[in-house]
Amino acid sequence: MSITVEKTGSQTSIIKVQLKKEDYEKKVNDTVKKLSKQVALKGFRPGMAPLGLVKKMYGGNVIVEEVNKLLNDKIIGYIQDNKVDVLGQPMPSKDQPFLDLDINNIKDVEFAYEIGHAPEVSFTYLETKPTFTKFLVAVEDKMINEEIDRMRSRFAKYEYPETVADKDVLMFTIEELDEAGNVKEGGLRNVTSLMLDMFKAAAHDSVLKLKKHDAVDLNIWESLDREQDEILKHVLAVKEGEKPEVISDKFRFTLNNITRSAPSDLDEEFFTKAYGEAGPKTEQEMRDLIKTDLEAYFSGQADSYLINELHNSMMDKTELSLPDEFLKRWVKMSNEKEITDEQIETEYPVFAKQIKWNLIVKKIVNEQGFNVSQEELAAKVRTETISQMFGYGLRNIGDEWIDQFVNKQMADKQYTDKMAERILDEKALEYIKTRASLTDKPITFDEFKALVEGKKN
Numbered sequence: 076m077s078i079t080v081e082k083t084g085s086q087t088s089i090i091k092v093q094l095k096k097e098d099y100e101k102k103v104n105d106t107v108k109k110l111s112k113q114v115a116l117k118g119f120r121p122g123m124a125p126l127g128l129v130k131k132m133y134g135g136n137v138i139v140e141e142v143n144k145l146l147n148d149k150i151i152g153y154i155q156d157n158k159v160d161v162l163g164q165p166m167p168s169k170d171q172p173f174l175d176l177d178i179n180n181i182k183d184v185e186f187a188y189e190i191g192h193a194p195e196v197s198f199t200y201l202e203t204k205p206t207f208t209k210f211l212v213a214v215e216d217k218m219i220n221e222e223i224d225r226m227r228s229r230f231a232k233y234e235y236p237e238t239v240a241d242k243d244v245l246m247f248t249i250e251e252l253d254e255a256g257n258v259k260e261g262g263l264r265n266v267t268s269l270m271l272d273m274f275k276a277a278a279h280d281s282v283l284k285l286k287k288h289d290a291v292d293l294n295i296w297e298s299l300d301r302e303q304d305e306i307l308k309h310v311l312a313v314k315e316g317e318k319p320e321v322i323s324d325k326f327r328f329t330l331n332n333i334t335r336s337a338p339s340d341l342d343e344e345f346f347t348k349a350y351g352e353a354g355p356k357t358e359q360e361m362r363d364l365i366k367t368d369l370e371a372y373f374s375g376q377a378d379s380y381l382i383n384e385l386h387n388s389m390m391d392k393t394e395l396s397l398p399d400e401f402l403k404r405w406v407k408m409s410n411e412k413e414i415t416d417e418q419i420e421t422e423y424p425v426f427a428k429q430i431k432w433n434l435i436v437k438k439i440v441n442e443q444g445f446n447v448s449q450e451e452l453a454a455k456v457r458t459e460t461i462s463q464m465f466g467y468g469l470r471n472i473g474d475e476w477i478d479q480f481v482n483k484q485m486a487d488k489q490y491t492d493k494m495a496e497r498i499l500d501e502k503a504l505e506y507i508k509t510r511a512s513l514t515d516k517p518i519t520f521d522e523f524k525a526l527v528e529g530k531k532n
Contacts, residue, residue, distance in 0.1 A: 078153050086192045086398035089168055092149050094142070094184040103141050103178065107134055134178035142176060146186050154190070162191040162398065162430065163405040191401040196438040200392035201510040207388075209381050210518045210526075212373035214366050218520065222365050223358075227338035230348050234335045237287050245269050245282070246332040249311065252292060252325040259323060265312045266331070275300045282328075290329040297324075373520070380527060385507050386432070395431050399423070402430070439503040447495045455494050456484045 076098045081089045111129040112122045119125075150165050168187035176184070239245065247269055251262030274282055278298040281291050299306055307313040339345040341358045355361040403419050406426060439445070460480045484490050518526075 076149070078149065083189070084398065086162075086194065086396065087401050088190050088192065090150060090153060090165065090188045090190060092146055092186050092188070094145065094186075096181045096183055099138075099141055099145050099184075100181045102145075103134075103138050103181065106137050106141060107178075110137065130178060135176075138176045138178045138181070139174075142174070142184060146184075150188050159190070160193040162193050163402060164409065165190045166405055166408055169404075189401065191398040191405070193434060194395045194397065196393065196395060196434050198393070198438070198510075200389070201507065204510070204512045205388065205392075206512045206514060207381060207384055208516050209513045210377045210523055211515055212377055212518055212520055212523045214369045214373065215520065218369060219362050219365050222369075223341075223361065224338065226349050227341070227345070228336070230339040230345055231336040232339055234337055236333050236335055239271070239283050239285050239330070239333060240335060241271055242335070243271070244334040244336075245271070245330060246334070248327075248329040248331055249295070250327045250329070251323050252327055253323065256292065256325070258327065263311050263313065263319070263322065263326075265310065267310055267312070269299075269310070273300060274298055285330045287330055287333055290327050292325055292327050294324045295326040373523075376527075377523070380523075380530075381513075382504050382508070383530075385504060385511060389435060389507060390428065390431060393431070393435060395434060397427055397430060399427070402427070436500055436503040439506050440499050443502075443506055445499060445502045445506075447498045451498055452491060452495055453481065453485060455498055456491070457481050459494070460484060 076095055077093045079091045079093075081091070083089050107130050108126065110133055111124055111126050114124055114129060114133070115121045116124040116128065116132075153159070154161060154165070165188040168189045171187045174184060174186065236243075245268065246266070248264070248266050250264045251259045253259040253262070271279060271282060275298060278293060281293065281298075285291060295306060295310075296303055299310065301310070307318060308315075313319075339348075341361070343356070346354055346356055346361065350361075350364075355364050403423055406419055406423070407414055407416075457477065460477060464477070464480075
């Protein structure tokens with residue numbers, strides 16, 4: 076067996092593996108013999124099938140599998156032994172002929188692989204100590220007030236007055252009327268909740284005059300600020316396909332109940348409901364806590380903005396050439412689903428950017444000796460799990476439940492590999508941050524928001 080290498084471009088090579096028949100013949104024959112002792116063929120006792128018959132039935136698959144395995148082992152071994160830094164994976168050369176493998180005519184084999192070489196990564200840009208701005212977003216009193224109002228509304232108290240006001244929830248019995256103004260026999264009828272803003276302005280006075288158990292007759296189509304189909308479906312609860320042929324305009328709205336929410340008082344009961352026993356006990360303590368939380372949130376957002384600026388700057392300033400044609404062919408060959416050349420051309424720039432960033436991270440990780448400990452991985456998985464639970468509205472579900480989810484995720488190697496990559500990405504970005512010169516700049520929230528949205532646009 077021999078391996079030869081031929082450069083085909085500045086970043087591509089062909090590796091040829093030549094196998095003598097002696098390199099794989101014995102392994103193929105041994106595998107067939109082993110298989111003959113395992114297969115069950117009709118008419119023969121288990122393990123007693125004739126070797127020639129087994130060879131005829133399974134030999135083709137055996138020789139292909141063994142040759143492919145040997146070729147793969149040799150090419151991977153060569154790359155590792157010679158510390159060849161490749162992009163993607165080795166793939167058959169474009170000029171590689173089809174391997175004609177015959178178990179009854181074992182012969183020498185030559186197979187050619189094409190590989191792409193990773194470029195050298197230089198960080199001369201970081202040596203200039205580039206300057207970046209770290210924005211300090213100010214927490215304003217109006218933000219604290221808005222959060223207090225939101226919390227008071229969330230834990231609102233409910234009242235059931237006798238008269239109607241703007242924000243009340245109104246429970247109506249709505250009944251269809253006949254031409255004489257009486258409740259129509261067999262007509263549409265439903266009990267539902269409405270709010271004043273669901274009525275058009277012309278009907279507001281009629282509704283606001285109502286007291287509990289009062290009724291008012293209205294043209295339902297002209298009084299409600301909704302399309303007719305929406306009124307039928309959501310107000311009158313008419314199911315699809317059950318719409319009557321004739322529907323009156325006039326309906327009687329009888330007010331059954333009025334529900335009014337009042338913001339919670341800033342008292343002990345509210346603080347306990349909102350924050351638990353260990354939370355703030357006074358309005359000032361609540362304001363201080365909200366301010367601290369907002370400062371931490373804004374600091375995180377500003378840091379994310381800075382990290383994104385660092386990332387983009389590194390991508391722009393670090394010049395890396397890639398073997399584009401090789402990578403495009405590799406993408407097409409390795410894709411599980413069929414992908415057209417047009418799709419590759421469209422999507423390749425994004426793929427190339429990711430390859431470039433991976434090379435930058437790999438360089439930093441290797442130079443700085445970064446790694447991911449089991450403790451770091453578990454902490455990251457736990458943080459992601461809690462964040463996901465919060466996204467589903469599941470808060471305070473208990474450590475026992477969280478531990479179960481974390482343990483399940485930690486058993487998923489594909490998931491933990493992705494988490495480890497993210498941790499290394501974060502470490503690389505933090506390292507880049509230490510090599511930059513940072514200037515603090517106070518900024519209002521509105522200014523910062525406009526800055527972020529401007530970047531998105």
